Amino acid sequence: MVIATGIGSMPGDDQPAYDEALRVVLGELAPDRHGLPHLPEVPGRGAIASMTGRGLAVLADLDADLQPAGWRLTGTHGRSGVDHRRARSLLAQDLDALEEQAQGYAGAFKIQVAGPWTLATTVERPRGDKLLADHGARRELAQALAEGLRGHVADVRRRLPGVGRLVVQVDEPALAAVLDGVVPTASGFHRHRTVDLPEASQALEWVLEAIAETDAEPWVHSCASGVPWAMLRKAGARGLSADLATLAAADHDALAEALESGESVALGVVAALDPATRPTDGQLTESVLRWLDMLGLDPDGVGERLLVTPTCGLAGASPGWARRALALARATAAHVAG
Structure with missing residues (x-):
């Protein structure tokens, strides 16, 4: 079948829109x-509900705050900015809504999270410029995401005890751009260096293995072209999600x-x-x-x-x-x- x-x-831009999105998804x-x-995402509610804000809400042992230019790590654990705390609170609130609407639910379920490379292109280091520019910061981010997902999956399972098969979809819309070396620097005048395939694969392996260790099913999604699907399978993806129109031979x-x-x-x-x-x-x-x-x-x-x-x-x-x-x-x- x-x-x-x-x-x-x-779509939507407020909490009632989220509640309606949840009803639609659970029904359709x-x-x-x-x-x-x-688990629906309604990014129209603001930066704390965006793909990046949602991903930062899952991280373990890394804190961030929201600057005029976007999200930035604070550099000090325990120094989470107010918007980072709001992002975590909103995720918990959305899970509360899921728990309420899905009482007695039994069957498979899917959740999503921004992947390490997409986060590295949308979050800045404490002193500026994207995390993508710093090898050590990239590694730390991927490991923090892996550890955070263990707790996040456990929280979802606690709220939905009837779920057997749980899919965790790692969203990587920026992966192809990272590998092609076309991600712009903060100034917009230059491009970040290409990340080699072994490093890109290793960061994903940490995240996908952490998902698998929780008895969840790791998927990777991207609707971009030029995605290295074979590499993603080798890194541990057990599901691939793609836009048919973007696929090459x-x-x-x-x-x-x-x-x-x-x-x-x-x-x-x-x-x-x-x-x-x-x-x-x-x-x-x-x-x-x-x-x-x-x-x-x-x-x-x-x-x-x-x-x-x-x-x-x-x-x-x-x-x-x-x-x-x-x-x-x-x-x-x-x-x-x-």
Whole structure:
């Protein structure tokens, strides 16, 4: 049975919008409706709810504050800025809402967190410029994220005791840019040096291994092009989440190998933004079936290892389209499953 899930983010700019996003996700992606529900993110609530703010809220033993230029580490443990404390409080508040709305929930569930390389491109060192510029800071950040995820996963399991399969999706939209050496410096006049593949892989290994050690399933998501999918599998990813439109020939091979090895592939086919012409679930089903046929894979053989998703997060969509996108993903998954 092919299933559907969301990438993570949903539209809205206040707490009622978050509560509504949670209701939509738990309803549209219920397990008995071919779905894998997830903890929604509503970044429209501000920096503390952004991908970076959410990631910093999970870190262990590293503190940060919010500057006019963005998030910056404080350099001293125990010196968390007020906005960092607010980010942690908001995450706890959102988990409270999940616990309340999902009472008695049993089945699989997914949570998301920004990956070490995306955080390294969006957080500054105490003295300025991105963490990406400092080898030691990059290493410390990845290890702090790994340790923080152990506690975060335990907290989610405590709140949702009926969850068996727990997926932790590591979001790495900036990974390809890091490897290509195209991330701008703080001044914008230069580019950060390319990070070599072994270092990039090692940082991800720490994070993905920490997830696996909690008996959760580590995935990596990116809707960018040029993502080294084969490297991510070697680093420990047991699920790959991609936008179908961004994939090159070699990417298709890597995803096919993942499916054939019993790992998960989440294929983004539903528009993340309100489209000028809304597709039908029949059209989306055809695109997934063509992809499987190109790879020589039988739809009946992939089962729940294949998931249908929006192409990226839905934060920029209208509330109506966000709900419709998840419904289309679910209907498409059901049709692919036959």
